[in-house]
Amino acid sequence: MAISTPPTELSIPTLRTEFPGRVIGPDDATYDEARKVLYGGFDKRPAVIIRVENANEVARVIALAGETGLELAVRSGGHSNAGHSTTEGGIVLDLSPMKQIEIDVPNRTAWAQAGLTALELTQETDKHGLAVGFGDTGSVGIGGITLGGGVGYLVRKHGLTIDSLLAAEIVTADGQLLQVDETHHPDLFWAIRGGGGNFGVATNFKYQLHEVGTVVGGLLILPATSDTIAGFMALSESAPEELSSIANVMPAMPMPGVPEELVGQVVIFAIMCWAGDEKAGEEALKPFRALATPLMDEVKPIPYPQIYPPEDPDYHPTAVAHTMFIDTVDRGVAETIMGYLESSDASLRVAQLRTLGGAYARVPADATAYAHRSSRIMVNVAAFYDGTPEDQAVRQAWVDRFARALRQGDEGAYVNFLSEEGPERVRAAYPGATWDRLFEIKSRYDPTNLFRLNQNIPPEAT
Numbered sequence: 001m002a003i004s005t006p007p008t009e010l011s012i013p014t015l016r017t018e019f020p021g022r023v024i025g026p027d028d029a030t031y032d033e034a035r036k037v038l039y040g041g042f043d044k045r046p047a048v049i050i051r052v053e054n055a056n057e058v059a060r061v062i063a064l065a066g067e068t069g070l071e072l073a074v075r076s077g078g079h080s081n082a083g084h085s086t087t088e089g090g091i092v093l094d095l096s097p098m099k100q101i102e103i104d105v106p107n108r109t110a111w112a113q114a115g116l117t118a119l120e121l122t123q124e125t126d127k128h129g130l131a132v133g134f135g136d137t138g139s140v141g142i143g144g145i146t147l148g149g150g151v152g153y154l155v156r157k158h159g160l161t162i163d164s165l166l167a168a169e170i171v172t173a174d175g176q177l178l179q180v181d182e183t184h185h186p187d188l189f190w191a192i193r194g195g196g197g198n199f200g201v202a203t204n205f206k207y208q209l210h211e212v213g214t215v216v217g218g219l220l221i222l223p224a225t226s227d228t229i230a231g232f233m234a235l236s237e238s239a240p241e242e243l244s245s246i247a248n249v250m251p252a253m254p255m256p257g258v259p260e261e262l263v264g265q266v267v268i269f270a271i272m273c274w275a276g277d278e279k280a281g282e283e284a285l286k287p288f289r290a291l292a293t294p295l296m297d298e299v300k301p302i303p304y305p306q307i308y309p310p311e312d313p314d315y316h317p318t319a320v321a322h323t324m325f326i327d328t329v330d331r332g333v334a335e336t337i338m339g340y341l342e343s344s345d346a347s348l349r350v351a352q353l354r355t356l357g358g359a360y361a362r363v364p365a366d367a368t369a370y371a372h373r374s375s376r377i378m379v380n381v382a383a384f385y386d387g388t389p390e391d392q393a394v395r396q397a398w399v400d401r402f403a404r405a406l407r408q409g410d411e412g413a414y415v416n417f418l419s420e421e422g423p424e425r426v427r428a429a430y431p432g433a434t435w436d437r438l439f440e441i442k443s444r445y446d447p448t449n450l451f452r453l454n455q456n457i458p459p460e461a462t
């Protein structure tokens with residue numbers, strides 16, 4: 001008969017001796033600030049938040065979660081759409097102090113610790129004219145975005161973030177620190193490139209850097225009509241792969257530079273990024289500018305880190321969203337988009353369109369745990385709500401209807417844009433053989449599902 005030991009009580013005073021100055025409990029003055037994550041609506045009260053400085057400390061917190069039986073939330077940048085980096089009554093393992101970077105300029109590689117944000121790492125690599133692509137927002141943690149895939153301003157030129165991942169250090173459920181790459185624990189290396197936080201806590205990533213330096217990029221606002229939207233998408237698909245763009249079709253927000261009369265009008269709010277020869281970039285951008293007279297045009301040669309828009313650290317929106325892939329945005333689809341955006345009165349509502357292809361599509365679907373390589377356009381439909389459950393239900397119903405109207409047969413989903421949407425949607429992120437392989441690897445490396453506060457792949461034993 002198996003004898004189970006009773007769980008150990010969590011002792012904050014004991015933890016304070018182990019992690020001096022880096023343990024935050026409910027009685028601490030900084031608790032309310034420390035328990036915040038980017039998204040509002042996740043008002044959870046962890047038993048403790050522990051800020052770790054190295055892999056040994058990570059292993060100690062993992063052991064503590066096992067000993068106490070408390071839920072473990074792993075936090076790098078705190079941007080989880082699903083609120084997974086906080087927990088009610090559990091332990092938050094906060095990697096934000098881990099910000100070391102080692103850049104090997106001749107070999108164009110960098111080891112970067114998981115507590116860095118995309119902007120922090122990009123600013124350092126930019127000093128050498130080098131970069132790795134992350135997403136559209138500088139404050140996103142490299143931890144979460146890398147483990148899920150990473151779709152951003154260099155996606156068509158250099159692929160996903162994981163396509164530039166050469167190795168990682170990861171602390172597994174049994175407390176071992178493993179270096180994983182194509183030859184060491186290749187199964188785990190495959191799984192962490194898209195499989196999220198299911199397999200352990202990543203402490204350090206080794207990236208292949210690319211020569212990026214100056215890009216021709218920035219904000220281009222065009223009037224939105226079904227013709228301009230369809231035209232924009234056709235151009236972005238046929239453009240050379242040096243050009244990646246993120247087109248947010250949405251009502252214009254009040255912001256510096258946006259004329260007052262434009263606020264509330266549906267526009268194409270696009271961030272353009274040409275990573276290549278400057279003159280060729282200007283040429284490639286001409287047809288976009290010719291779609292309609294731009295309402296704002298800030299696209300120009302800039303150092304790559306400036307592509308990340310400025311951010312307000314006190315921004316904690318409450319939002320509902322649906323992520324999906326579609327094949328085309330023709331005039332009919334564009335009309336649907338306009339119709340939905342004009343029919344809602346949510347304070348912010350958007351259809352975000354990201355054209356894929358290029359380097360992203362050249363990676364075989366089974367080479368990493370991110371399998372959606374033949375998907376052509378990533379769409380995120382989202383709306384803000386006012387924080388009340390009533391408004392949340394109204395906005396969610398609109399998002400669901402909108403997503404249904406856009407569906408074209410590609411049933412996949414990008415894991416890093418999923419909210420808490422249930423097991424079916426996690427399966428959509430990992431179709432077919434990808435799921436089977438992840439399930440087998442999860443069952444070996446985390447048989448008790450210690451890492452379960454994520455888009456979860458439950459192991460066999462649970």
Ligand SMILES: Cc1cc2nc3c(=O)[nH]c(=O)nc-3n(C[C@H](O)[C@H](O)[C@H](O)COP(=O)(O)OP(=O)(O)OC[C@H]3O[C@@H](n4cnc5c(N)ncnc54)[C@H](O)[C@@H]3O)c2cc1C
Pocket residue numbers: 038073074075076077078079080081084085095114134135136137139140141142143144145146147148149150151152196197198200201202203416417453454455
């Ligand atoms: C404003 C905003 C913009 C975004 N834009 C993009 C975009 O353009 N492209 C894109 O691809 N994604 C984008 N995302 C999604 C983003 O990639 C995910 O939310 C990602 O998980 C955030 O990483 P994080 O480290 O900040 O989050 P956290 O909340 O800290 O982590 C999220 C989850 O990832 C896992 N995790 C994080 N770090 C580790 C680690 N070191 N080891 C093990 N598991 C870990 C955990 O399960 C954790 O719950 C965006 C999100 C936001 C909020």
